[in-house]
Every structure is written in C-alpha cells, then in structure tokens.
Amino acid sequence: MIRRFRFGNPIETDSIPEKPPVTEEALPYFDVTEDGTELRLPLGASRVYGLGEQVRGINKRGWTYTSNNSDQPHHTETQHSLYASHNFLLADGLDTEEGRLPVRFGVYFDYPGAVTYDIGYTDTDQMRISFPDANYDAYIIDGEGDLDIISQFRALIGRSYIPPKWAFGFGQCRWSYMSEDEVRGVADGYQKNGIPLDMIYLDIDYMKDYKDFTVNEETFPDFASFVQEMKKRHIHLVPIIDAGVRIEKGYKTYEEGVADNYFCKDEDGKDFVAAVWPGKVHFPDFLNSGARRWFGDSYRFLLDQGIEGFWNDMNEPAIFYSEKNLKRFFEKIESYKGKNLDIQSFFEMTGLAAGLANNEEDYRSFYHDMDGIRVRHDRVHNLFGYNMTRAAGEAFERNVPEKRILMFSRSSFIGSHRYGGIWMGDNTSWWSHMKLELAMLANLNMTGYLYTGADIGGFGGDTTPDLVLRWLALGIFTPLMRNHSAMGTRYQEAYRFGHLDDYRNILRLRYALIPYIYSEYMKAATENAMYAKPLAFMYPDDARAAEIEDELIIGNEILIAPVMEQNKTGRFVYLPEDMRLFRFRSADDFDTEDLAKGDHYVKCAVNEVLIFVRKGHMVPLAKPADSVDQIDWNDLTWIGYPDGKETVYELYNDDGETKDYDPAGHITRIVKRGSDL
Numbered sequence: 001m002i003r004r005f006r007f008g009n010p011i012e013t014d015s016i017p018e019k020p021p022v023t024e025e026a027l028p029y030f031d032v033t034e035d036g037t038e039l040r041l042p043l044g045a046s047r048v049y050g051l052g053e054q055v056r057g058i059n060k061r062g063w064t065y066t067s068n069n070s071d072q073p074h075h076t077e078t079q080h081s082l083y084a085s086h087n088f089l090l091a092d093g094l095d096t097e098e099g100r101l102p103v104r105f106g107v108y109f110d111y112p113g114a115v116t117y118d119i120g121y122t123d124t125d126q127m128r129i130s131f132p133d134a135n136y137d138a139y140i141i142d143g144e145g146d147l148d149i150i151s152q153f154r155a156l157i158g159r160s161y162i163p164p165k166w167a168f169g170f171g172q173c174r175w176s177y178m179s180e181d182e183v184r185g186v187a188d189g190y191q192k193n194g195i196p197l198d199m200i201y202l203d204i205d206y207m208k209d210y211k212d213f214t215v216n217e218e219t220f221p222d223f224a225s226f227v228q229e230m231k232k233r234h235i236h237l238v239p240i241i242d243a244g245v246r247i248e249k250g251y252k253t254y255e256e257g258v259a260d261n262y263f264c265k266d267e268d269g270k271d272f273v274a275a276v277w278p279g280k281v282h283f284p285d286f287l288n289s290g291a292r293r294w295f296g297d298s299y300r301f302l303l304d305q306g307i308e309g310f311w312n313d314m315n316e317p318a319i320f321y322s323e324k325n326l327k328r329f330f331e332k333i334e335s336y337k338g339k340n341l342d343i344q345s346f347f348e349m350t351g352l353a354a355g356l357a358n359n360e361e362d363y364r365s366f367y368h369d370m371d372g373i374r375v376r377h378d379r380v381h382n383l384f385g386y387n388m389t390r391a392a393g394e395a396f397e398r399n400v401p402e403k404r405i406l407m408f409s410r411s412s413f414i415g416s417h418r419y420g421g422i423w424m425g426d427n428t429s430w431w432s433h434m435k436l437e438l439a440m441l442a443n444l445n446m447t448g449y450l451y452t453g454a455d456i457g458g459f460g461g462d463t464t465p466d467l468v469l470r471w472l473a474l475g476i477f478t479p480l481m482r483n484h485s486a487m488g489t490r491y492q493e494a495y496r497f498g499h500l501d502d503y504r505n506i507l508r509l510r511y512a513l514i515p516y517i518y519s520e521y522m523k524a525a526t527e528n529a530m531y532a533k534p535l536a537f538m539y540p541d542d543a544r545a546a547e548i549e550d551e552l553i554i555g556n557e558i559l560i561a562p563v564m565e566q567n568k569t570g571r572f573v574y575l576p577e578d579m580r581l582f583r584f585r586s587a588d589d590f591d592t593e594d595l596a597k598g599d600h601y602v603k604c605a606v607n608e609v610l611i612f613v614r615k616g617h618m619v620p621l622a623k624p625a626d627s628v629d630q631i632d633w634n635d636l637t638w639i640g641y642p643d644g645k646e647t648v649y650e651l652y653n654d655d656g657e658t659k660d661y662d663p664a665g666h667i668t669r670i671v672k673r674g675s676d677l
C-alpha cells in the first residue's frame, strides 16, 4: 500500500509518472516538527536501507548523508554526498527489542533540493531527516516484506531502463584514447589475445576542443567509417557527452543555444558562464522542455554516424569555476602578497583554489526556466543530471523509437532510471572501493538503477594486477561492466599485465554467464524486482544474513562472495541456506563442493571465481564467445544443485535490440531432472 502525503507546495520533479492522490491522514511513523522541515523517527534496532548511490555500507545506519549531487572523486567514508540523490529509504525494524513497536516501511521524498539524513549520527537511536523548506511529497510504502516494499516503490517510479543486449558485454575505457589508432590498438590488445570485448568508450578527447557533438578530425579523420570498421569487429564505440557547452562563436551547438535562449541564466538574465573541460561554457537548461528537446536531438550528429550508445558526464553539474568567483579569487590572492602568512592566512590561501570548484555560491547564482517558472538552481540542483539523461532518452524515443540506445550518466535523481543507467563515478584503485561498489549495487537496485557498475580496476590512482583481476571477478556480475582509468594513471586494460590467461578466463566466464545475467536483468526490470539483492531481503528471518554486507544474491539463483582484500587466497562466507559452490578457473574448468547453511572458510585463488548456487536452482552457461552477438543461446549447458525434485529455470531471451519486453513472449521454462545437472 502506498500513501502520498503533501507538505507545502512542492516543485514538480516528474520522478513519479502516475501519482496516487494525496491523503489527508497525518504522516505515520515520523514525528514532524511544526514547520515541517524535520522528521524524526526512533530507530530501535531497525536497519535502514536505500539512498542509492551513497558512501558506506548497505545498512546506512550510523552516518549523515546529504542528497546534494556532487562531483566527488574522493569517495571516502567521511563524505556526505556523491553524484546522485535517491531519496528513498527502507526501515526494517521487525526484529526490534521487545516492547517496541515493530515497523517496516519504505519512504520516498520527492524533493529536488538538498535533503539531509542523519541516521543515528547525532543520536544513535534516532533518525532525523531535514529539508531546507517544507515543500515536498512523502510517499509511505507498507508491505509484506522488504522485497515487496521495493517492488511497490519500483512500480510507483516506473520501469527501469533496458539497454541493448550488447551492452551486457565488457567495455574498455580510458581518459582518453586519443586517436583512431590508439583505439585500434586497444581492440587489437583484446582481440589478438582472445579476450572478449563489446565496447570501447571514447572519453573527452575524441571531440574537437571538448565541444559536444563534434569530432576531432585530425585524430578521427573519418569517424563514420571508423565506427563501421569497429562494428565489423563486433565493437561498439561509446562516446561521452558533457553537460557544458563551450562558448565559441560559430560553434553550432553554442549558437543554437544562444539563439533559442536554451542556456541557464545568471541573476541579470544573461547566459550563465561557468568553466569545465573546454574552458568557459554555458549550461543547457535541461529543466526546460524546449531545451531538452533541442539538446536531445543534437545526439543525432553521432547517431547518424553509426553510434548506438553514450555516457553523459559532468552533469551535477560540475563547475571548475565561475567568472565571478575566479575574479574574487585573484583579488584575494593578490592581497596576500608581501604578507607574513601565519597559520590562519596560509591555510586560508591554500584553501582558496580548492574552493573554486563546485562552489555552493555558484549554484545559487543561476536560474532555470521550468517552462515558464523561474527557479534558482540550488532549489532544483539534483534534477540537472536527471534531465540531461531524460533529454537524451526522450530524443532517442522520438528519433529511433524502435531501437534501444545505450545510455548511462554520472549524475542522477530518481526518474532518470527510466531513461538510462548510471556508473558510480570517479572511484579510486582501492580495495575498499570494491566493497563500496558491492554495497551500492544493492542500494541502487532498490532505487531503480539496475544498469550500473563501478569503474573496474579503479579510476583514480595506480591500480595493481591483482586488484584488476579481483575486481573483474566482481564485475562479471554487474550489468554495466566497464574498466576505466584516469589520465596519468597506470594503464589497466585486461591485456596489460602478465598471466594473460587469468584475465581472459574471467572475461570469458562473463560471456558464458550472459544468458543468466541478461535473463535475470530482464525479469528484474519487467517485474520491478531487484537484480542484486542484499541477503537480508532474501532471508528475512535470518539474523546472521541481515548483517552480511560483503555478499549479494544475484538474480534468484546464486550468491556471490568476491574476495575484496589484497594477498588473500580465500575468505569467510556465510551461507543462508545449503548451496553448491562452483569454483571456476575458466568457463569450462571448475570444481564443486556442497556446503551446508552456515559459516565457511572458502579458498579462492586470485584467478578463480566463486558462484554459490542455491539448492533446487540452476544456471545456464553459454559457450564463451568473443562478443555478445556471437553467443549461441541454443547451445546452453546447465549447472545446478538439484534437490531431488525437478529443477526449473525461467529463461528470458529476446532480440536485444527492439523494445518488445513482454515476458510472456520471451520466457522459456526449462526443466531438468537431477541426473541432468
């Protein structure tokens, strides 16, 4: 059951396609302050889930989080915001101490500005949620259990984005492959070594002077035929699109945006000037439907050259500096000249440069035209990236309605999950960021982002061969599987390190698993279910399972427990039911072990992947292929753990390109007897 409660006069976010009517009842569970800006809830023993892309664990208790989309390359535990705002929480206090009211409910706050969630930070036993102003809709979702609450919420926010099937392959990225030749070299690196690959991502340097919807003709002299050349090799090129449009006379996108008044305005009504990669830019006003249409249609420049997928970036929006702030910065710096800098002034001075980027003051100094309503940016800050993705998604629907286009974004807000996926932003080559990815997968699935994954190997900092290998072993279960690294860091393509067989074997296992991954993804998307689930949701009566944050249930049949620490040859695994362990060295070389419910220490060498199959379940395996379109879905073998009865699996498959997702036409019920497995 979903009830909608209204406070004040909220700004329309379009995050809910069809809203239930507002109820006149008082908001349950929470104590609301008189002015409506703060809600309090005694936490008891509740676990608190949700918030999608955020720092820390699956259970969010013990920290303060703020929905404030931020360009945040330092994903340390002490941050409060990342690139996204997903204002959904699920409180599960059913095992609360005796005498307390047992509660379990979901809540979504439809509010486009900064919301702060103090979840047992100020007071261990209390959650405090605060808003800058009391204009929001709160949706309370009651249900039978955690998974039921999630699927009701997901039905409310609308079906999650479905990418083309090839986007379930593996992709290689780097900031940047500078030329056609360099891209060819990457394709060779994979294909000559027999390592499967479906995508090579183009980062900002494919453009001319970082201008959206241009190609650098010196380094990519015949882009359209290069796209075809790669396609013949079964590789899709996926270019980046940035939010800021370079200010340059004669540049088409700039001229069009100025002429049609499609850029955000400053206080004086002039086009707001910020700076990002290209230097000075204007921001398209994605909150305006005309601007959205115009910008979305601009992707045609690349679609017409054979491109079938994009990633949207810097759309929090990231701001290096604004003209106004930069001027103030230089004045201030000047004032230090000749002074004896002391503890105060020295740190003040060094902080000034750091404070230029993503400055809150800049977010308060430009405006949107929300189809006739002028709104200051900070009030709707979290909608910006969402509407950039929406601009693209709506345009694809208009321009290529029959075809799925790959789209994912850095910044997001609930609603954009209908138009694209997200990647988890600029992580670092740290083992702890593998753990962060695993936790985020669970929380992002709750909030509708199924097509997601982190930069494998880590984006910032130098990686290590074992980190890449272990991270691939986690990444083979994420729908978006991409290796990406930053300029100036060690190259980390899968063929860069010794022991090439190990990388090849893990990636070939990914391709063997694609029938399972795709089938489970499609069932989750079409049924508003979760593809990656925390154990707590699947085993609600198991107190041990509730605390497991380094394992996940992937789809409905398997549990994964990746090794996420350096120099380890195994790990402890908690199994919430009897399972059969498949220890893969390659797609066709594995051993098995039957393990009872409970705790186990399980060996897992650096080149092995563990898959735990639930009793009475089975999983299809394809013959490994070099690209998704070469997988033979008619030649599947099955691995499983029969329980004496027939084992059944519902296999979803479709053409992977068009948009008929009706499960009825695409699900085959496969039945195996024990002896067949």
Ligand code: GLC
Pocket: 174, 175, 203, 204, 240, 313, 314, 410, 425, 426, 484, 485, 486
């Ligand atoms: C941002 C993106 C990163 C990209 C870089 C250059 O930091 O998050 O993925 O490589 O910009 O475009």
